Amino acid sequence: MCEVLEPGQYFKVKEPEVGFEEIAGFWEVKERLEEMVVLPLKHPETFKQAGLRPPRGILMWGPPNSFATFAEASAKEAGVTLLSAQAKNLVEEEHSIEHLFDAARELAPSLVFISEVEILAPRREAESALLPPPPLLASREATRLLFKCVDELADRDNVKILVSSSRVDILDPALLRNGRVDRKIYVPPAAFEDRLEILKRVLSDVPLGEDVSLEKLAEATAYHTPSQLFSLPRQATLMAIKEEKNNFSSVKLRHFLQALERIAPELTPEMLRRYDDIYKEECKHRYMY
Amino acid sequence: MTKRMSYEDIEGSSKKSIEEYFEVYLDVLEPRFSFADIAGYDEVKERFRDIVVTPLKYGEALKKAGIQPPTGVIVWGPLGTGRGHLIEASAKEAGVNYLIIRGRECTAQEEVIHRAFEWAREHKPVLVHLMDLDWLAPRRDANYEWSDGSTYGKPDKLGTPEVHRAVHEEIASVAHEEEIFVAASCYRIDVLDQAFTRTSMLGRKIYVPRPSYEDRLAILKYYFYGVALAEDVSLEKLAEETEYYVGWDLESLARKAKLMAIQRASGDGVIVTMEDIRYAMKSVKPWLTPAMARDYDRIRAEDCVHKYNF
Structure with a gap:
């Protein structure tokens, strides 16, 4: 193994395990990912033949969601290596960014995923943002390195970049310039059908009252994120066991209500309205293929 | 039929060096498109040839003829009509250096604006493409509302007063320079600070309409x-x-x-x-909605015609 393959503490190289099948709901997001990430990585030659240059960098944004799972599933569907990093781990050591992209090239075809990318590429006037900025922001030097690494990737490298952010209001627009991360996918909050589908899956093994x-x-979970829904059955079962001790037979509605009291919704109507407003007024060209 | 550029052509475009930090905010490109690579818009291309290419290419001749060449141009029209490509093609046709300043990326970074113009002064002849001028220098009462009540395309950040001043200062300082031509693109002409449309600043306008x-x-x-x-x-x-x-x-x-x-x-x-x-x-x-298209036609019709001529 050569040196660049050592991911160290900054990012993970992993064999993806879940596919689109395992993600409940969100069919529209999955379709976009299929078009933008999976097909081009799978059939680069066909794209070339059709004279169609697939997008190279894609931003997923929206209210807090399991963006990493979407990335993992895309990598699995495409059958490529996933290099997954959290922006906050890349901030401290600048060379880790170069390291990440070198490794991606080495392992091509591959998919680079960076979550919370606004930490790595924040707008330089963060005080105008609506919410306070995250405590940790990248230095200008780190931002510059990120842009440089993205710029230097060529089509022949067969590396795609997927980044995610829930704070597009403080994201540096220079990241979204043509030739860098120039396509966007809006991941809306889980709709009623999505939540129903998720609940069906996570509760399939739970004996329900x-x-x-x-x-x-x-x-009742309109303002909960998908990852919160995943923890719901555990919490509710715990409530039931606490109450019924060894007589436990099934989880009843009241246990779910108690559990929901413990798991406070991560989203607020105000937040969702703001995301919706941003999405509605934005120019839609970046969302098209 | 226009031959399509293959994507290797675009990929191969070499980036000229510009130092350090600024290289990520400023783009110094070898112009990639020529007018032949842009489909349609024959009449608009003619305008670009007149207003942008001529002063850069035939400055001497204009001087001999005693004509004051245009100092700069504001290119406006709906998003996605190819304003940027047309400006880039003008740079290629004129055979000059080409510098892009992306307005939306420096709404609070006046040092980038100053650095860009400094670079331009050192690399004459040059065409400076100042994108999103309406983000950097909006009119005080700028109203982005369309007649159907929507505010599609409204900038999410506007330039700080410092940036506004920096842009004004820099454009004014290069306006008399014959070998620096500023082409600023903007989304709507009626939200732009009118100081920029004066003859001594960016004296000409080109409207790039939606395609026929x-x-x-x-x-x-x-x-x-x-x-x-x-x-x-x-x-x-x-x-x-x-x-x-x-x-x-x-x-x-x-x-x-x-x-x-x-x-x-x-x-x-x-x-x-x-x-x-x-x-x-x-x-x-x-x-573009029908209401927005109608509004564009109206704004264009209401704007004084003189600045659209050579």
Whole structure:
């Protein structure tokens, strides 16, 4: 193994495990990812033949969501290596960014995923943002390195970049310039159907009481993120076991309600409205293929 | 039919060096497009040849003839009509250095603006492409509302007063320089600080409208060049149906249609059928609404015509 293959503490190189099948709901996001990431990595020659230059860098943005899972699934569908990094780990050691992209080239075809990219490429006037900026922001030098690495990737490298952010209001627009991360996918908050689908899957093994209606639960969790829904069955089961001790037979509606009291929604109507506003007024050219 | 540039051509464009930090905010490019690479818009190209290329290329002759050449130009029109490509092509035709300042990226970074113009002064002759001037220097009462009540395309950040002043200062200082030409692009002329349209600043305007039927046909031919089309595909008919689509929309449409064809592709290669195009049209909708198109026509009609001439 050569030196660049050592990911160290900055990023993970992993064999992707989940595919699109394992992600409930969000079919539109999955379709976009299929078009922008999976097909071009799978059939680069066909794209060349059709004279179609696939997007190289893609931003997923929207309210907090399991962006990393979307990236993992895309890599799995395409059958490529996933290099997954959290921006906050790349900030401290600048050379780790170069290291990440070198490794991606070495392992091509590959997909580079960076989450919370706004930490690595923040707007330089963060005080105008609506929410306070995250405590840790990259130095100008780190931002410059990131842009340089993205610029230097060529089509023949067969490396795609996927980044995610829930704070596009403080994201440096220079990252989204043509030739860098120039395509966007909006990942909306989980709709009722998505939440129902997620609940169906996470509760498939849980013995449910007769008074539990998944539709009702999906309605009550409008402001919960998908990852919060994943922790719901554990919490609810815990509540049931605490109450019924060894007589535990099933998880009833009241246990779910108690659990929901513990798991406070991560989203607020105000937040969702703001995301919606940003999406609506934006020019849509970057969302097209 | 215009030959399409292959993507190796675009990839190969060499970046000239510009130091350190600024290289990520400023773009110094070898111009990639010539007017021949831009489909349609024959009349608009003529305007660019007159107003942008002539002063840079034939400055001497103009001086001999006793004509004061234009000092700069404001290029405005809907997003995605190809304003940037047209400016880049002008730089290529004039054979000068080409510098891009992306306004939306430096709404709070006046040092980038100063550095850019400093670079321009050191590298004459040069065409400075100042993008998104309306983000940097909005009118005080700028109103981005369209007649249907929407505010599509409203900048999410506007330039700070310092940046506004820096841009004004720099443009004023290079206005008398014959070998520096500033082409600023902007989204709406009626939200821009009027100080910039004075003859001593950016004295001329060019409006790049949404494409006409002929333009759309030429653009579609350009983007479908080199890919096999099924017999039932009529680009003429498609051009008729794509009113309100701008160049970027048409590119997305062609890309999406090709993508559909790729997904279907079997042994005998990629063939785009009318069905692919119909499907693509369902997801690629024009961003320009009829109300916005009407507003553009109105703003153009209300604007004084003199600045649009040479």
